[in-house]
Amino acid sequence: MPIYTTPILNINLKKLIENYRLLQKLSGPAIAAAVVKDDAYGLGATAVTETLYKEGCRHFFVAHGSEGAIIRKVAPEATIFALQGIGEDSLSYFKEAHLTPVICSKDMLSFWKSHKIEGIRPAIQVETGLNRLGFSVDDLKTLSDVDLSEFSYVLSHLSCADEQAHFMNARQLNNFRKIKQTFFKDTPATLSASDGVFLGHDFCFNLTRLGAAMYGINTAPYRENEMHNILELKAPVLQVKPLAKGEFVGYSATFRAPTDMKIAIISIGYGDGLPRSLSNRGKVIFYENGKPCFCTILGRVSMDNVICDVTPLKELKTGDWGYLINDDYTVDDIARDAGTIAYELISNLGHNPRFIKNYQK
Amino acid sequence: MPIYTTPILNINLKKLIENYRLLQKLSGPAIAAAVVKDDAYGLGATAVTETLYKEGCRHFFVAHGSEGAIIRKVAPEATIFALQGIGEDSLSYFKEAHLTPVICSKDMLSFWKSHKIEGIRPAIQVETGLNRLGFSVDDLKTLSDVDLSEFSYVLSHLSCADEQAHFMNARQLNNFRKIKQTFFKDTPATLSASDGVFLGHDFCFNLTRLGAAMYGINTAPYRENEMHNILELKAPVLQVKPLAKGEFVGYSATFRAPTDMKIAIISIGYGDGLPRSLSNRGKVIFYENGKPCFCTILGRVSMDNVICDVTPLKELKTGDWGYLINDDYTVDDIARDAGTIAYELISNLGHNPRFIKNYQK
Numbered sequence: 001m002p003i004y005t006t007p008i009l010n011i012n013l014k015k016l017i018e019n020y021r022l023l024q025k026l027s028g029p030a031i032a033a034a035v036v037k038d039d040a041y042g043l044g045a046t047a048v049t050e051t052l053y054k055e056g057c058r059h060f061f062v063a064h065g066s067e068g069a070i071i072r073k074v075a076p077e078a079t080i081f082a083l084q085g086i087g088e089d090s091l092s093y094f095k096e097a098h099l100t101p102v103i104c105s106k107d108m109l110s111f112w113k114s115h116k117i118e119g120i121r122p123a124i125q126v127e128t129g130l131n132r133l134g135f136s137v138d139d140l141k142t143l144s145d146v147d148l149s150e151f152s153y154v155l156s157h158l159s160c161a162d163e164q165a166h167f168m169n170a171r172q173l174n175n176f177r178k179i180k181q182t183f184f185k186d187t188p189a190t191l192s193a194s195d196g197v198f199l200g201h202d203f204c205f206n207l208t209r210l211g212a213a214m215y216g217i218n219t220a221p222y223r224e225n226e227m228h229n230i231l232e233l234k235a236p237v238l239q240v241k242p243l244a245k246g247e248f249v250g251y252s253a254t255f256r257a258p259t260d261m262k263i264a265i266i267s268i269g270y271g272d273g274l275p276r277s278l279s280n281r282g283k284v285i286f287y288e289n290g291k292p293c294f295c296t297i298l299g300r301v302s303m304d305n306v307i308c309d310v311t312p313l314k315e316l317k318t319g320d321w322g323y324l325i326n327d328d329y330t331v332d333d334i335a336r337d338a339g340t341i342a343y344e345l346i347s348n349l350g351h352n353p354r355f356i357k358n359y360q361k
Numbered sequence: 362m363p364i365y366t367t368p369i370l371n372i373n374l375k376k377l378i379e380n381y382r383l384l385q386k387l388s389g390p391a392i393a394a395a396v397v398k399d400d401a402y403g404l405g406a407t408a409v410t411e412t413l414y415k416e417g418c419r420h421f422f423v424a425h426g427s428e429g430a431i432i433r434k435v436a437p438e439a440t441i442f443a444l445q446g447i448g449e450d451s452l453s454y455f456k457e458a459h460l461t462p463v464i465c466s467k468d469m470l471s472f473w474k475s476h477k478i479e480g481i482r483p484a485i486q487v488e489t490g491l492n493r494l495g496f497s498v499d500d501l502k503t504l505s506d507v508d509l510s511e512f513s514y515v516l517s518h519l520s521c522a523d524e525q526a527h528f529m530n531a532r533q534l535n536n537f538r539k540i541k542q543t544f545f546k547d548t549p550a551t552l553s554a555s556d557g558v559f560l561g562h563d564f565c566f567n568l569t570r571l572g573a574a575m576y577g578i579n580t581a582p583y584r585e586n587e588m589h590n591i592l593e594l595k596a597p598v599l600q601v602k603p604l605a606k607g608e609f610v611g612y613s614a615t616f617r618a619p620t621d622m623k624i625a626i627i628s629i630g631y632g633d634g635l636p637r638s639l640s641n642r643g644k645v646i647f648y649e650n651g652k653p654c655f656c657t658i659l660g661r662v663s664m665d666n667v668i669c670d671v672t673p674l675k676e677l678k679t680g681d682w683g684y685l686i687n688d689d690y691t692v693d694d695i696a697r698d699a700g701t702i703a704y705e706l707i708s709n710l711g712h713n714p715r716f717i718k719n720y721q722k
Contacts, residue, residue: 001468001471001472002448002449003446003447003448003449003468003469003472004448004449004450005425005426005445005446005447005448005450005451006425006427006448006450006451037632037664037665038632038664038665038715039714041632063632063664063665063715064366064367064665064715065366066367066715067715083665084366084599084628084665084666085364085366085599086364086366087363087364087365087366087367087597087680088363088364088365089365089366089367089717090366090367104599104600104626105599105600105602105679107362107364107600107678107679107680108364108599108600108679110362111362111364129608129609130610130611130612131604131608131609131610131611131624131660131668132610132611132626132663132666132668133599133600133626133666134600136602159609159611159612159613159614160612160613160614162613163613166614168609168614236448238445238446238465238466238469238494239465239466239468239469239494239495241466241497243492247490247492248490248492248520248529249491249492249493250491250492250493250520251491251520251521252520252521252523252524253520253521253527253529263492265465265493265494267445270704270705270708271398271399271402271424271708273709273712276701276702276705277700277701299492302493303398303399303424303704303708304398304399304424304425304444304445305445305493305494307492307493317468318466318468318469319448319468339638340637340638341637343631343664344631344637347631347632347664348634348709348712351634351709351712351713351714352712353400353712354399354424354425354427354428356450
């Protein structure tokens with residue numbers, strides 16, 4: 001009987017490309033840029049950037065300068081924007097890797113003025129309703145000594161684009177148009193991430209920033225997901241055993257067997273980035289005769305293991321695999337059961353150093 | 362005005378040593394082993410192991426063989442136990458790094474028998490009430506062909522040791538004693554992790570497995586934490602600005618300003634491992650005139666930023682630092698506000714590749 005102990009995360013780069021192409025189509029004439037910040041949402045910025053660069057993508061977004069420096073190695077000719085902007089602690093990355101900062105405030109603009117990098121035209125972020133980073137209209141009015149046409153892009157970000165009918169979408173679009181018209185008439189503009197692309201061409205302007213949907217997340221949950229799932233996460237069964245009626249399971253004894261049961265202990269836990277909030281409600285899927293069986297997690301998710309109810313399974317044994325994410329139970333499904341969003345889920349899973357990560361090319 | 366963009370995680374290894382010494386004292390004559398699985402709960406297994414090895418620690422616990430291979434480089438003479446045990450996918454790590462598997466099932470024992478490693482005496486895990494990994498009494502009875510004295514340690518794990526008066530503690534202690542008496546009379550024994558150590562010497566047997574408390578987590582929450590906080594997490598302010606009454610903040614517009622306010626945008630988010638469940642309830646601490654001001658997170662935590670209410674602060678400016686974890690607001694405090702436990706919190710934060718990680722030695 002084979003024994004395995006290590007979880008495996010399979011990342012399908014072919015399907016990633018298909019998702020990118022679909023989003024590119026939805027973006028119309030706008031440039032389809034790729035968002036690979038946070039190590040490509042945990043999935044590996046180098047592998048994702050390399051793949052999309054080969055596909056012809058020449059515009060990438062990271063959050064931090066340090067992230068930009070990493071992907072520069074596989075995207076030599078691309079424009080790489082850093083959304084957190086530039087500071088003393090990241091200046092060297094911008095210089096060495098020739099990165100484009102997104103300037104988000106007057107203070108940062110002052111910093112940029114005294115640390116300009118030859119050949120770089122920064123982007124500028126403006127506030128349209130998210131009330132996160134960006135210049136307000138009042139800020140822009142006071143920039144009398146600045147030539148605003150020096151910016152390569154004017155950028156803003158939607159707050160509620162995952163809800164098609166939300167009033168904020170029209171409000172932010174309107175605000176963005178006004179700001180563009182008033183201050184950035186001839187400057188290329190970008191407003192939408194994946195979710196905004198589904199709102200139509202009005203929201204796409206000159207460039208769209210494709211992240212979550214490219215990774216398979218449904219960013220337009222009011223309609224069925226048109227994206228391919230690109231992830232498969234599986235973990236091996238370490239032990240299968242009986243659980244007698246009345247016995248407790250896991251930390252703090254939060255599950256008590258109502259009847260004699262059969263349990264399996266799987267080699268994955270919150271130390272691998274699996275949310276602990278799946279305790280007593282998450283699912284592990286096993287396949288018997290080709291059919292999926294959704295087995296409930298019993299008790300608390302612990303750091304390295306989960307325990308699940310496999311009573312209905314006749315043939316499950318040590319060395320078999322339980323699936324945490326696949327086409328039958330996507331990143332959106334597991335995130336919903338964990339009480340969070342797939343963005344946070346895959347970010348935490350992806351950062352985990354213990355997985356065997358396989359890229360299917 | 363200085364501008365910074367990158368969060369910083371400071372890990373105090375001096376205080377880690379003090380915590381280890383205190384737990385060693387509480388362990389009485391038992392060997393004080395260190396648990397450095399999950400990359401030392403995300404804090405860096407190499408740095409932690411190196412520090413404790415110099416302090417004289419010679420017994421370490423990891424979960425996976427791959428983790429053991431990493432720390433072997435800085436703990437040449439130590440015994441390194443791998444709690445997930447051994448399998449085909451990890452065998453090479455055990456051989457090369459001379460690791461000691463904790464055998465958790467009859468199937469794994471069969472695997473071990475056909476893949477024994479010269480000079481290694483594995484440990485064996487037994488089931489006493491957690492119903493996770495381990496041999497049941499019935500399993501042990503059927504091992505007629507096995508010389509149980511070949512195991513270097515008999516190990517079990519408590520389920521409710523963080524609650525001093527929980528009935529499971531006495532039940533598991535009793536079960537463990539019976540199993541030891543019946544099957545492992547002369548075998549060294551280990552039952553307790555950090556939380557068990559606080560239950561007294563009865564629970565310590567020959568070796569204690571010190572993890573969470575060493576990292577500053579209060580594993581005995583029924584008493585005040587005697588451990589030192591060892592972490593400081595801070596992130597720079599990217600922008601300070603007014604928020605007008607009636608304006609919305611963040612994704613899905615989940616916060617609306619009840620009055621004119623002042624907000625700060627901080628360069629840290631769930632992409633850094635900060636729990637998204639801190640949305641609209643977490644705190645960022647700023648210091649003005651040496652006094653802490655606990656500022657509430659407004660709206661959703663996003664991937665790279667949080668927004669917080671800094672209305673009371675007169676002098677806050679770009680480039681100042683907000684604290685997410687420090688002596689005034691420990692890992693247990695932030696985990697409580699996030700609706701989880703500090704174990705999960707620091708594991709997700711620690712795995713993040715974007716921080717600047719500093720070790721204070």
